[in-house]
Amino acid sequence: MFPNEIIIAGFGGQGILSAGRLLAYAGMLEDKQVSFLPSYGPEMRGGTANCMVVISEREIASPVLNSCNALIVMNNPSLEKFESWVKPNGIIITDSSLVHKKVKRTDIKVFEIPATHLASERGNKTYSNIYLLGKLIKETGCVKPENFEKALYGILPEKRHSMIPEEMEVLKAGMEY
Amino acid sequence: MGQKLLMKGNEVIAEAAIRAGCRHYFGYPITPQTEIMHYMAKKLPKIGGVFVQAESEVAAINMVYGAASTGKRVLTSSSSPGISLKQEGISYIAGAQLPAVVVNIMRGGPGLGGIQPSQSDYFQATKGGGHGDYHMVVLAPASIQEMYELTVDAFNISDRYRIMTMILGDGVLGQMMEVVNFRDEEIIEHYDKSWATTGHGNKREHNMITSIHLDPAVLEQWNIGLQNKYKLISEKEQRYELYNCEDAEIILVAYGTVSRICKGVIKEAAEQGIRLGLIRPITLFPFPVDAIEKVIDIPKAFLTVEMSSGQMVDDVRLTINGRKPVYFTGRMGGMIPTVNNIMTKVMEIKEKHR
Numbered sequence: 001m002f003p004n005e006i007i008i009a010g011f012g013g014q015g016i017l018s019a020g021r022l023l024a025y026a027g028m029l030e031d032k033q034v035s036f037l038p039s040y041g042p043e044m045r046g047g048t049a050n051c052m053v054v055i056s057e058r059e060i061a062s063p064v065l066n067s068c069n070a071l072i073v074m075n076n077p078s079l080e081k082f083e084s085w086v087k088p089n090g091i092i093i094t095d096s097s098l099v100h101k102k103v104k105r106t107d108i109k110v111f112e113i114p115a116t117h118l119a120s121e122r123g124n125k126t127y128s129n130i131y132l133l134g135k136l137i138k139e140t141g142c143v144k145p146e147n148f149e150k151a152l153y154g155i156l157p158e159k160r161h162s163m164i165p166e167e168m169e170v171l172k173a174g175m176e177y
Numbered sequence: 178m179g180q181k182l183l184m185k186g187n188e189v190i191a192e193a194a195i196r197a198g199c200r201h202y203f204g205y206p207i208t209p210q211t212e213i214m215h216y217m218a219k220k221l222p223k224i225g226g227v228f229v230q231a232e233s234e235v236a237a238i239n240m241v242y243g244a245a246s247t248g249k250r251v252l253t254s255s256s257s258p259g260i261s262l263k264q265e266g267i268s269y270i271a272g273a274q275l276p277a278v279v280v281n282i283m284r285g286g287p288g289l290g291g292i293q294p295s296q297s298d299y300f301q302a303t304k305g306g307g308h309g310d311y312h313m314v315v316l317a318p319a320s321i322q323e324m325y326e327l328t329v330d331a332f333n334i335s336d337r338y339r340i341m342t343m344i345l346g347d348g349v350l351g352q353m354m355e356v357v358n359f360r361d362e363e364i365i366e367h368y369d370k371s372w373a374t375t376g377h378g379n380k381r382e383h384n385m386i387t388s389i390h391l392d393p394a395v396l397e398q399w400n401i402g403l404q405n406k407y408k409l410i411s412e413k414e415q416r417y418e419l420y421n422c423e424d425a426e427i428i429l430v431a432y433g434t435v436s437r438i439c440k441g442v443i444k445e446a447a448e449q450g451i452r453l454g455l456i457r458p459i460t461l462f463p464f465p466v467d468a469i470e471k472v473i474d475i476p477k478a479f480l481t482v483e484m485s486s487g488q489m490v491d492d493v494r495l496t497i498n499g500r501k502p503v504y505f506t507g508r509m510g511g512m513i514p515t516v517n518n519i520m521t522k523v524m525e526i527k528e529k530h531r
Binding site for chain 2: 021024025028033034035036037038040041059060061062063064066
């Protein structure tokens, strides 16, 4: 499924932008064309945040998306805003701990993962985005898990490198959920 | 080998300036370009450079005037309302014929407007936002890689012609990340700077840098000199990309972020059997009239697309001068034209010129 046009949306502080950056970084490691466009401004500070990621074998026309083939949503308003953007046969992955609305579309695949709940059970809420990324990577094949791991090492500050093995376990749990 | 990194547009501009030998930055924060300042604040003091967060944009541009007078490579950056504040200084720098680089990462106006991306400062950038008969060279990157390359070029062009060069981007380009390939070594062009005011212990005549010439005959000659310089730049420095123009029914004209969206439109149109091309001006001043001349006979019509009410379209019309119909579509206030917006206009034009 190329190019992979991905939108990740939720509240500021849920790791929305980090998730997008990690995907773009992993895509770069695979010598693909990548772009990452974050929302910026007042909505980032406690409000809604989203980012648009394109991972492609060819030159990327526009980093600004008006549609996507994969959507990750981590709150209700984001589902409302972006549900109609997903192309037919695309996918929506929701954090069902926080998104209580049901996806209305019937021409796409939907995956509901209680990511925040699972992360809390593991004792670290910041893992919620990784569960969802696991499912995304499994379903789209946009990047390889081993390159996602390299992206974690490339982007996270060194003091957080000790957490990466556990984050990879979380990613695999997300892939298999 | 070079170095391949995933970086934000604003940071790439700052890194490129450092690579081009710029060691002086003066500015004042404003969204969506503040990362340029952040980067300079972090890096410049470590490599013997000077970073000053000035008390205002007016102060910052006058610090640029001072540093440029000594012949040093100097950068300032801001976004639309801040660039308005700098206009007096820009006019003085143009009058004094000093090399310097200014970045405008545009946001929606007028006034304080908003913080989302826009291209509504085209007139201000290319026609002279300050007073007097002057121009800056205006470069319009459309990717992160180009933000790097054009920033390095901007310093070389500025030194070559003793002129201010503007990098004109928008909030999307400033905030987005793409892969940038840095060269191992930059091409830094060196020019005679014996005009600079550098202190000499009375070993030579004083150099004078000024924009005041009270004798109109002298000032006219000074202006003729400026105009000759702009003419030379127009002959030598036009840059553009022609994309898919062979056999195009309609040729789009767009720069920066919008040119990227137009490439998406071209792809989508091709799937529907419609042939579109694109002229992407890379220099906005000098406007690439050569690009239009090359393809003028090909399409039935031209369509300019901007994030403004229609500014560059004036230069497109002036160049085409009635030889082909010229249309415009755009969004304002921080809204970005969608592929659908542009396709709707394309279909309308197609209908008219069947």
